[in-house]
Amino acid sequence: xxxxILLTGGRVVDPSQSMDERADVxxxxxxxxxxxxxxxxxxxxxxxxxxxxxxxxxxxxGFIDVHCHLREPGREEVETIAxxxxxxxxxxxxxxxAMPNTDPVTDNxxxxxxxxxxxxxADAARVYPIGAISVGQRGEALAEFGEMVAAGAVAVSxxxxxxxxxxxxxxxxxxxxxxxxxxxxHCEEPTLATGGxxxxxxxxxxxxxxxxxxxxxxxxxxxxxxxARRTGGHIHLCHMSTRGSVELIRWGKxxxxxxxxxxxxxxxxxxxxxxxxxxxxxxxxxxxxxADDVAALQEAVRDGTIxxxxxDHAPHHYDEKEREFADAPNGIIGLExxxxxxxxxxxxxGIIDVPLLIERMSCAPARVFKLPGGSLRRGALxxxxxxxxxxxxxxxxxxxxxxxxxxxYAGQTLQGRTRCTIVGGRxxxxxxx
Amino acid sequence: MTHALGKxxxxxxxxxxEQIKLILDTAEPFxxxxxxxxxxxxxxxxxTIVNLFFEASTRTRVSFEFAEKRLSADTVNVxxxxxxxxxxxxxxxxxxxxxxxxxxxVVIRHGASGAAQFLAERIESNVINxxxxxxxxxxxxxxxxxxxxxxxxxxxxxxxxxxxxxxxSRVARSNxxxxxxxxxxxxxxxxxxxxxxxxxxxxxxxxxxxxEAIEWADALNILRLQLExxxxxxxxxxxEYNRVFGVSRERLDRAKRDILxxxxxxxxxxxxxxxxxxxxxxxxxxxxxxxxxxxxxxxxYLLSGGKPELAESAKKGGGDR
Numbered sequence: 164x165x166x167x168i169l170l171t172g173g174r175v176v177d178p179s180q181s182m183d184e185r186a187d188v189x190x191x192x193x194x195x196x197x198x199x200x201x202x203x204x205x206x207x208x209x210x211x212x213x214x215x216x217x218x219x220x221x222x223x224x225g226f227i228d229v230h231c232h233l234r235e236p237g238r239e240e241v242e243t244i245a246x247x248x249x250x251x252x253x254x255x256x257x258x259x260x261a262m263p264n265t266d267p268v269t270d271n272x273x274x275x276x277x278x279x280x281x282x283x284x285a286d287a288a289r290v291y292p293i294g295a296i297s298v299g300q301r302g303e304a305l306a307e308f309g310e311m312v313a314a315g316a317v318a319v320s321x322x323x324x325x326x327x328x329x330x331x332x333x334x335x336x337x338x339x340x341x342x343x344x345x346x347x348x349h350c351e352e353p354t355l356a357t358g359g360x361x362x363x364x365x366x367x368x369x370x371x372x373x374x375x376x377x378x379x380x381x382x383x384x385x386x387x388x389x390x391a392r393r394t395g396g397h398i399h400l401c402h403m404s405t406r407g408s409v410e411l412i413r414w415g416k417x418x419x420x421x422x423x424x425x426x427x428x429x430x431x432x433x434x435x436x437x438x439x440x441x442x443x444x445x446x447x448x449x450x451x452x453x454a455d456d457v458a459a460l461q462e463a464v465r466d467g468t469i470x471x472x473x474x475d476h477a478p479h480h481y482d483e484k485e486r487e488f489a490d491a492p493n494g495i496i497g498l499e500x501x502x503x504x505x506x507x508x509x510x511x512x513g514i515i516d517v518p519l520l521i522e523r524m525s526c527a528p529a530r531v532f533k534l535p536g537g538s539l540r541r542g543a544l545x546x547x548x549x550x551x552x553x554x555x556x557x558x559x560x561x562x563x564x565x566x567x568x569x570x571x572y573a574g575q576t577l578q579g580r581t582r583c584t585i586v587g588g589r590x591x592x593x594x595x596x
Numbered sequence: 597m598t599h600a601l602g603k604x605x606x607x608x609x610x611x612x613x614e615q616i617k618l619i620l621d622t623a624e625p626f627x628x629x630x631x632x633x634x635x636x637x638x639x640x641x642x643x644t645i646v647n648l649f650f651e652a653s654t655r656t657r658v659s660f661e662f663a664e665k666r667l668s669a670d671t672v673n674v675x676x677x678x679x680x681x682x683x684x685x686x687x688x689x690x691x692x693x694x695x696x697x698x699x700x701x702v703v704i705r706h707g708a709s710g711a712a713q714f715l716a717e718r719i720e721s722n723v724i725n726x727x728x729x730x731x732x733x734x735x736x737x738x739x740x741x742x743x744x745x746x747x748x749x750x751x752x753x754x755x756x757x758x759x760x761x762x763x764x765s766r767v768a769r770s771n772x773x774x775x776x777x778x779x780x781x782x783x784x785x786x787x788x789x790x791x792x793x794x795x796x797x798x799x800x801x802x803x804x805x806x807x808e809a810i811e812w813a814d815a816l817n818i819l820r821l822q823l824e825x826x827x828x829x830x831x832x833x834x835x836e837y838n839r840v841f842g843v844s845r846e847r848l849d850r851a852k853r854d855i856l857x858x859x860x861x862x863x864x865x866x867x868x869x870x871x872x873x874x875x876x877x878x879x880x881x882x883x884x885x886x887x888x889x890x891x892x893x894x895x896x897y898l899l900s901g902g903k904p905e906l907a908e909s910a911k912k913g914g915g916d917r
Contacts, residue, residue: 368792369609371709371731371766376793441710485688487708489729 165192166211166588171203173217173549177224178522179538188222190545193588198539213590217549220582223521224537225257225546227528230322230347230401230425230473231498233259233290235281236274237266242478242566244281244290247498250476250565251288252592254498255581257546258289258536259476262347263300264323270295270306272314279315287591288584289546291534293347296321296335302328305338312342317532320347322401325383327353332387336396345399345423345532350383350408351448360489362435362450370438372488375450377405384408388415388422399531400424402475404449406459413468423531424463425473428497428504429571431460437571443484443491444571447477461514464523471527474501478567496567504572506552506579517552549583556580601898604716604723607732608773616777618904620742622894623887625908629666630889640667640900643700647673648690649726650706655861655885656726656736660703663892669701687711691718701899704728722899730764735895736860737770739888741778743880744815746887747856752779757809759843760819760868761790763830767860771817772798785809786819786841789830806841810848815856818843821868834867844870854878861885 170188175198177183187202188195197205206212233247244261251259261278263269269278275292282290294311298304300321308319319339326332326348339346356379361367363374384400388411391398400412403424415422429447434454437445445451463469477494484491497504505524509515515523525548529537536546555578560568584592600618601611608616629635645664649657657673664671676690685693687706691714694702701722704712709729716723727733741751748754756775762768762784775782776799783801784791785808795802803809809816821837831837848855857869857879865871874881897907 363793365794365797368794368798369769371729371769373730374793441713482686486686487706487714488710489708 167191167196167206167209167213168585168588168590169203169206169212169214170217170222170547170549171214173220173222175222175539176518176521177539178518178526179224180540182539183518188539188547190547190585190588193545195539195541195543195545197541215549215583220549220551221517223548223550224525224539225548225584225586226255226502226524227534227536228256228259228474228476228498228501229471229528229532231259231261231476232264232478232494233261234478235265236277241480244278245285245287246564246566247476248282248285248287248290250498250563252584252586253564253581254500255502255548255550255584256288256498257548257584257586257591258291258534259498260291260293260317260532262320262322263293263295268295268300269293270298270300272307272310275311275314275316288586291315291317293318293320295319296326296346297331300324302326302331305331305334308338308342308344312344316344317534318345318347318399320349320401322347322349325349325351325353329386329390333390333394336390336394336398340394340396343533345397347399347401348383348387349401350380350387352379352382355379355382359450360446361438362452364435364453366435366438370441377407377452377456380405380449381407381411385411388412388420391415391422392418392420395421397421397423401473402427402430402449403460403469404430404452405456409459409463409468412463416468423470424468425471426460426464426469427473427475428501429495431457431464432504432508433571441488442571443486443488444495444569444573446488446491446493447475447495448493461509464509465515465519470523470531472501472505472523473528474498476565478565479569481568484569495569495571496563496565498565499563500558500570500572500577502550502581503556503577503579507577510552511578545585545588547585548581550579550581552579554578554580600904603899604712605734605895605899606712606716606723606725608734608737608770608777609732611777613777613779616738616741616774619738619891619894619898620745622898622904622907623742623890626893626897627887627890629893630886635666636668637666638668639897639902640664640669643669643900644698645669645671645701645703645896646694646699647671647703648676648705649674650676650704650711651727653705653726656705659885659888660726660892663889663896666889667893667896669896687714688718691715694721695719701896724895724899727766729766731766732770733766734770735888735892736767737774738895739884739891740771740817740858740860741774742887742891743858743884744856746883747880748814751775753781755781755783755812755814756817757783757785757803757813758817758819759785759806759809759841761821761825762786762795762819763790763792764822764825765819768819772800783809783812787831787837790825806843807847807850810851810855813855815858816843817858817860818869820860820862821864838867842868842870843873845872845876848873856880858884
């Protein structure tokens, strides 16, 4: 008889079927068997069934992070697929998409297969590979999308670097369309952004740091929205950070252009003020922007201009961040803080409610990247996240499953915590009682 | 120990007007030491100071070294070539090594903005910023203030225009903060491509034309134009820069009054400043250099715990510190 898990008494929130009610969820094998008020009674006779009390907690389709950097192969001292997948599960993610800027670059079918195998061995959150747009992410020749997709890649991206050539991006959008995958776009106009260390503005002028203007992102965003219009390809704009980008995405969506967009938790919670004192944990690309940008991004998450929230989880060794600001690498870790940051800055202030949070962290990522999950319907893959939306906790990086410690939230008390993460009917993470 | 300035001198932005005035006032009695035949007092005897220069510098390094030696400190110069990241030891390791050697003070010049603060947060020793990237150069700002005060007998209400590459200038930032805190009126003038976009939010007036700046100002602080700015495409040519923004005798002669001329050096004669201006009657460029030693002596004295009111007697005997 198949293994079974019964989640009892939780608030089951599943936007994919407009469900938000107190109910039980029965998982048999790797699938959802039943969801409803009387499920517990009907299931009581099942042998060896594990029961998890979810009263006071939210039971949700598992979160999916379409944008993280797991550093393997190449920088295993910083993160591995296994440590990243465990960190993901601890953060409530049942699946993550691994960006291809590894060393060597994930730009061929063998490399894609390696990521999948390491993910399977990790046996935590599912790991879906994203293949490179260009060979070696050098921005010259297209990588072999067809073979990579056949091997299991779910999207293509040169993330970490912009696709400088408009022609290459156009071709990538057309070619990706053949295989029905999105092109995940790192929007950065390099001649404006190169050498920049933070948002361009008064603070960069005061601190004597080279600024990255909002236009460096916006120029590429509109270029690629226009190329999506030309080609019919699916452009997915990564880590949007400015009000101007939001307006451009809105413009594109109003015209039914095939554009989707993501925002990172740090861009809806922090401003460039965090850079004061040259804190390298506030250094990321795109940089933290202004309060006005944060407000625009929060509103865009609410109204759907921004489709989904993704972490851009970017672990770095502490030595790399413990240095002069301009020389420190970009990026922060996010898998284990994303839920709490989103609840603290979006749900707690009433900008969005819990069902919309789950839409942006689970249903939309599944839909946009055409991944399994994002639903608790009967027969769906049993990828489930149980979280406490009210729990307050202190961020202590040393307790993270990720090897990374680089977070600007260290020492802050945030609201919202994962209690249990179930991947394919198996418990991948359970918080200590 | 008094902590009139705190542990470190990282910039003028974090200082109050009172603290800046204290440094300038403390510098006054130290000026005289450099005029003596035997230019040495025992004030910092036994103190060890490292001059840690990650960027080439002659003027600032020599000025600090004289200030330290005239106060009888034991000094070591470390010229670390290149960025700490590109080769060899990291800045944090450098900091730990200095700490292990029980250094009293570190004077740091570094190409990265924030490097002085980075060091100050990691060691117990006093840290003096001798220029960090394009952030601040507080001792230069202070010696500029002292030179202006010597001439005008006040700073409040004095109109100072900073001319040139404000975008990349740590001297400009320290001048803007120091002057505004002391009540001076501050303007900047330069090609818009070499002014920060947010310059209007920094409490200064902006002149597009150097003629307007000259008409307005009591003093011009003329910044060095780095040759590499032209290669990086910020300006088309040094020749055009001189023709549009160069401070020339002819332009100054059109002003209704005498205008004091400052330059932090080293000068590009014939680019941002013409020789007859640099060498002219209203140039105080060499007074700045002289004042630099006194200002740095004052800072070393105050950070080491010297009491401002005893600065006068400090230069006679051992002093109290």
